[in-house]
Amino acid sequence: MPVPAAPVADERAALAEFLDQQHLAFRAAVYGLTAAQSHARSTCSQIVLANLVQHVTVVQDNWLNSAEAAPEAPASRDTVGSDWDASDRTLQELLADFDATAARAQELIGRLDLDAFVPAPGAPWFAGIDGWSVRWVFFHLIQELARHAGHADIVREGIDGATQYELVAGLEGWPDTDYLTAWQPSA
16 A cells, blocks of 8 residues: 555545554554664653554544434444553464454444434533534544544554654565665564
């Protein structure tokens, strides 16, 4: 997959492509990490990549539950557990959940009525908002993933200096060029 999103011809393709692009950003951010690195703090921030992967997975699951239940409220808004503490989970477990959620999002983009009404959850930051459309939910997921993919880039670069383009190149097996060398895990 190219780093910029591919050209699209319609709204569902755009939602699917841009959401997939942000999922790729997370896969790249954790590409080749050891278990210790995935739980390491690289700055004074409390954010570690394992926790960040779990957080975006839980957030996506919650929003997807809301979109799928529309126009009713979802039965549950927490499908994985605490979204900022992945200390008892391996990166492989976290990525399996992440990938399943990403696949579910792609399936729902193709199936759900984008105009269906989704009731707002009862969080204080949604006070005064009745709800929005399924379409809005997917745009919000793209926004949420993009915001946290930026955090993941910073944390990852602090761990071993690797940056997004070289990580994507390594993850996807791109050939080296005069201006880009694919990142490879240390032996």
